[in-house]
Amino acid sequence: MSNTTAARRHDLNLYRRYFELVAAGSKTIEVRVKYPHLADMAADDTIRFRIKGTAEVCDVRVLRVTEYEDFEALLDGEGPATVNPTSPRDEQLKNIREIYPPEKEALGVLAIEMELVPAS
Template identity: 45%
Template sequence: MAEHTLHIRKPYFDLIACGTKTIEVRVGYPKIRKIAAGDLLRFSYGNDTLARSVTRVKEYESFKAMLDVEDPTAIGGPDMTHDQLVTAIRDIYPPEKEALGVFALHLVLQR
């Protein structure tokens, strides 16, 4: 089991902390491509951290392809529509980053 630390924006940190967000979306940077099922992810926002275990890693060619399969509520919470979620993700990752591949990291409380 490997450990990885990822920085995350406050609203998404809070959704992970309360258990609503169980899928973290990232693009295929080399660091992300090293994450595998069974690894431990430490999420940080400012001085706050929390840990989750990775149960599954799925790669997609685009955000749209990912959202056609994955549960949007598990990614952005119950208050975001599909279109709002696409906009929010694309605000973080422009098209050239999306072209690196899209990763859905499935999370559970640390075991």
């Protein structure tokens, strides 16, 4: 694939507690497993986050995507406050691993730095 590909939009679900942090602009790093459909996410892409089962959405612009070996390395590299400013590191690690079991974490993990796109 060439570097001239147009920016894309990704539609992702988010738990309400994390959605509210993104919508407030205080969560600037989204943590995801490197699933095939996310492997080509890049700067300038847009993510539309939705609270599953609702019409609530917010859009963010991707600033960068950084791959890490595991969630611990990601939290150390990015800083827990960027992932969830309301929760200590150990609690975040526990919560992330409840969402993503070890076999998912083994796929590689992504730190997606983002900024809120003002609602139009």
